[in-house]
Structures are given as C-alpha cells and as structure tokens.
Amino acid sequence: MVLRYIYLMRGxxxxxxxxxxxxxxxxxxxxxxxxxLVTNSSxxxxxxxxxxxxxxxxxxxxxxxxxxxVVFFExxxxxxxxxxxxxxxRPYELVIALLVISLIRTLIxxxxxALLAIPFYHYSIFTMGLPLIAFFVNLLVMxxxxxxxxxxxxxxYGLGAENLAWVAIFAIAPVSGIYYPISVLPGWLQTVxxxxxxxxxxxxxxxxxxxxxxxxxxFFQAAMLNIVYLALxxxxxxxxxxxxxxxxxxxxxGE
Amino acid sequence: xxxxxxxxxxGCITVLGEDMLRHRYRVLPRMNFSSPYVDLPHRLTVTExxxxxxxxxxxxxxxxxxxxxxxxxxxxxxxxxxxxxxSAGQKTRVALAKALLxxxxxxxxxxxxxxxxxxxxxxxxxxxxxxxxxTGATLLFASHNMVEVERICTDVIMMRAGLIVDRGxxxxxxxxxxxxxxxxxxxxxxxxxxxxxxxxxxRGVR
Numbered sequence: 001m002v003l004r005y006i007y008l009m010r011g012x013x014x015x016x017x018x019x020x021x022x023x024x025x026x027x028x029x030x031x032x033x034x035x036x037l038v039t040n041s042s043x044x045x046x047x048x049x050x051x052x053x054x055x056x057x058x059x060x061x062x063x064x065x066x067x068x069x070v071v072f073f074e075x076x077x078x079x080x081x082x083x084x085x086x087x088x089x090r091p092y093e094l095v096i097a098l099l100v101i102s103l104i105r106t107l108i109x110x111x112x113x114a115l116l117a118i119p120f121y122h123y124s125i126f127t128m129g130l131p132l133i134a135f136f137v138n139l140l141v142m143x144x145x146x147x148x149x150x151x152x153x154x155x156x157y158g159l160g161a162e163n164l165a166w167v168a169i170f171a172i173a174p175v176s177g178i179y180y181p182i183s184v185l186p187g188w189l190q191t192v193x194x195x196x197x198x199x200x201x202x203x204x205x206x207x208x209x210x211x212x213x214x215x216x217x218x219f220f221q222a223a224m225l226n227i228v229y230l231a232l233x234x235x236x237x238x239x240x241x242x243x244x245x246x247x248x249x250x251x252x253x254g255e
Numbered sequence: 256x257x258x259x260x261x262x263x264x265x266g267c268i269t270v271l272g273e274d275m276l277r278h279r280y281r282v283l284p285r286m287n288f289s290s291p292y293v294d295l296p297h298r299l300t301v302t303e304x305x306x307x308x309x310x311x312x313x314x315x316x317x318x319x320x321x322x323x324x325x326x327x328x329x330x331x332x333x334x335x336x337x338x339x340x341x342s343a344g345q346k347t348r349v350a351l352a353k354a355l356l357x358x359x360x361x362x363x364x365x366x367x368x369x370x371x372x373x374x375x376x377x378x379x380x381x382x383x384x385x386x387x388x389x390t391g392a393t394l395l396f397a398s399h400n401m402v403e404v405e406r407i408c409t410d411v412i413m414m415r416a417g418l419i420v421d422r423g424x425x426x427x428x429x430x431x432x433x434x435x436x437x438x439x440x441x442x443x444x445x446x447x448x449x450x451x452x453x454x455x456x457x458r459g460v461r
Binding site: 001003004007008011012074075078079080082083084085086087088089090245246248250251 | 258259260261262280283284287288290292293294295296297298299300303306307308310311312313337353
C-alpha cells in the first residue's frame with residue numbers, strides 16, 4: 001500500500017508541489033513576521049526562531065494529519081475501496097500504510113521548508129538537537145490521531161464531509177499554544193489546552209529555545225496523551241470500517 | 256457479500272468451505288473479482304496498478320505474472336498508460352487481469368464482457384473457459400448477456416427483484432420454458448409470464 005501511494009506521488013507533480021508549497025509559504029510568511037518582531041518585541045528577541053520553530057512544528061501536525069486523511073480520500077475518490085478490501089489486505093494494514101506515507105509526506109514537505117529557512121532567514125530548527133525529535137514525533141502522532149478520526153468520519157458520512165480534513169485541525173490551533181504560552185489563554189481554555197498533546201510540545205519548544213532546558217515532564221505528558229488519542233483514532237477508524245461493511249459503504253461511496 | 260464487502264443481516268456465508276463472517280482472510284487470497292462499478296486508481300499506470308494488487312495477493316514473481324497476463328488478455332500495449340486514460344473496453348480487460356492475478360479458485364465476474372467489442376469479448380470468453388478447464392476454478396458470472404451465459408455457464412440462477420426465481424442448466428431452463436434461447440427465458444421471467452402455461456401453449460401451437 002505504501003508503494004501504491006508512492007506511485008501516486010511519483011506520477012503527479014501537483015501532489016509533490018503541494019507537499020512543499022504550503023509549509024514553505026508559511027515559513028516565508030512567519031519568517032518576515034519574526035524579522036519584524038525581533039526588533040519590536042523583547043520576547044521574540046530572546047529567541048528569534050521561536051515563531052519560525054512554532055510554524056514549522058505546527059506544520060508537522062497539520063501535514064501529519066493530512067497525510068493520513070487526504071491519502072485515504074484518494075481511495076474514496078478513485079472508488080477503489082472495493083478492490084482493496086476484497087483482497088487479503090486487512091484494515092489495520094491500511095492504517096499502518098497511511099501512517100507510514102504520512103511520515104514520508106511530512107518529512108518531504110516540512111523538511112523542505114525547514115531547510116529553506118536556513119538560507120532565507122539564517123534559522124535552522126535543527127539546532128534544537130535531540131528535543132526536536134521528541135517534538136516531531138509527538139506532533140506527528142497527534143496529527144495521525146486526528147487524521148484517522150477525520151478519515152473515519154468521511155468514510156461513514158461520505159465525501160461531502162471531506163472538508164473536515166482541512167478545518168478540523170484549525171479548531172485546536174488556538175488552544176495549542178503554537179505562537180504564545182498557554183498562560184495567555186483564559187482559564188477555561190487552558191483546561192482544554194491541557195488535554196492536547198500539542199500544547200505540551202509547544203511549551204516544551206519554548207523551554208528549549210528560551211531557557212535552553214528540555215522539559216522531560218512535558219514530553220511524557222504529551223506522549224501519554226498521544227497514546228490515548230492514537231489508540232482512539234485507530235479504534236474509531238476500524239469501528240467505522242465495520243459499519244461501512246454493514247452498510248455497503250465500501251462499494252457506494254459518494255457525497 | 257460473497258467478498259465480505261457487505262455484511263448480511265442474518266444467515267451465514269460459506270465460501271470454499273470457510274465461514275466468510277469469521278474466516279474471510281483464509282479465503283480472500285483464493286478468490287478475486289472484477290466489476291465495471293469498482294474502479295482501479297486512475298492516476299496509476301496499468302503496470303503500477305497490477306503490481307500493487309499482485310503484492311497485496313502475495314505473488315512472488317510479479318513481473319513474470321504481469322507479462323503472462325498482458326499477453327493472455329492483450330493489454331501489453333497499454334501497460335505503461337494511466338488507467339484513467341483507457342477506454343471502457345480496455346479498463347474491463349485490465350480489471351479482468353487484476354482479477355486473475357492470483358489464479359483464483361473462485362472468480363466473481365460482474366458483466367465481464369461489457370464494453371468489449373464482439374471479437375475481444377469472444378476471445379475473453381474463450382480465455383475464461385480455458386482458464387476454468389486448466390485450473391478447475393469456479394466462475395460466478397453476473398450477466399445480462401444471455402448468449403454468454405448460455406455458452407459459458409453450467410448452472411444458471413435466474414433472479415427477479417432480488418429473489419431467485421429459477422435455477423438449472425441452460426438446457427433444462429430452455430426445456431422448462433419451451434424456449435429457443437436463454438434470452439427468451441429471461442424475458443419470460445422478467446415479464447412475469449407463467450412459464451408452465453406458456454410452455455404448454457407453445458407446445459400446443461407446434
């Protein structure tokens with residue numbers, strides 16, 4: 001299945017362009033914002049890369065989610081689910097393939113933007129060192145969990161719900177603390193933020209950049225929440241798959 | 256339902272001796288299907304599509320199998336082309352190639368020669384008959400082409416409104432309805448004529 005998606009990417013230059021375009025445009029935009037604020041904000045001046053790091057890591061989660069849900073939609077667009085699940089392919093194997101291809105797509109898309117930030121803005125996110133891997137993995141897994149939930153919803157309710165893939169993750173962006181500390185949020189939203197792995201990742205990112213400290217407690221809190229959410233995403237996806245077999249949705253896809 | 260894509264509301268389904276509701280993965284590698292209503296990915300080439308499915312079915316010598324099928328079904332000329340760029344008849348042949356990749360013991364074919372010109376359709380039917388003779392496979396056709404059914408099938412199930420209304424060999428159905436060909440039998444059933452009275456009347460006329 002990973003091969004199937006690689007064939008698709010390889011044969012479609014718009015898909016490859018789309019992988020790198022949005023992360024790069026985001027990076028360029030926030031790079032200019034950072035350049036302005038570094039001379040106008042003492043907070044940003046402490047670590048001029050804090051906004052760029054935020055947008056690049058945010059894109060890890062966004063691309064990670066799209067890499068699961070949009071790739072799954074390819075099967076729905078091509079009305080191919082019938083062929084796939086009449087074969088020996090098991091649903092959990094498709095889930096694994098979606099997670100693998102999401103990782104590949106995220107590395108291409110966000111990795112490309114991260115590398116471009118070096119000559120453009122003299123900022124290398126890789127200077128974060130090993131903590132970057134911890135942040136990357138946690139955000140990717142959270143993206144996977146959301147992607148599986150969205151994929152399941154669209155399988156259940158049809159391609160008319162596909163916009164969920166593009167809007168779902170933005171609903172949690174304001175409470176993820178991407179560009180500001182969670183303490184900025186009102187009390188009740190801080191409670192919501194503490195239910196999201198992403199908020200711990202971005203707080204941890206700021207701790208590395210501003211205080212030069214890796215907060216292992218934040219990492220473990222994010223990881224524990226991610227285990228729960230990923231498990232939930234997988235269970236929901238597989239449960240919806242079972243419903244799809246009950247209702248004949250594998251053969252009757254549409255809006 | 257036979258492929259496990261749709262769950263029954265009651266009852267059980269046994270295919271090749273296995274309960275499809277509980278052990279479908281024991282059977283799926285041994286069966287396959289093609290249908291004009293289920294597509295292959297349009298953005299992949301024919302070769303890529305068949306390679307993916309060959310691997311899903313666990314084939315070891317993929318290139319060799321693809322080459323053989325390309326020759327048998329006369330699709331070698333458009334293997335490098337995107338599936339979406341093919342004509343309806345070409346797509347039908349590629350879908351059939353996909354269905355034959357794993358040399359299934361049970362092959363489900365939904366309108367297998369739809370969209371094919373008479374020459375190609377005849378070649379495909381002959382190929383399927385040879386395949387059946389060589390492998391002993393069971394072919395389950397869903398077809399409204401009664402000439403094809405009469406030629407290929409040893410057992411015919413007639414359905415109307417989702418229910419089985421008759422069953423038999425082509426010869427027994429022709430005798431039962433007193434008709435010259437299965438298309439006339441089909442029309443008798445579709446139009447709800449009482450086959451016994453009609454057959455008696457026809458015998459009386461002769």
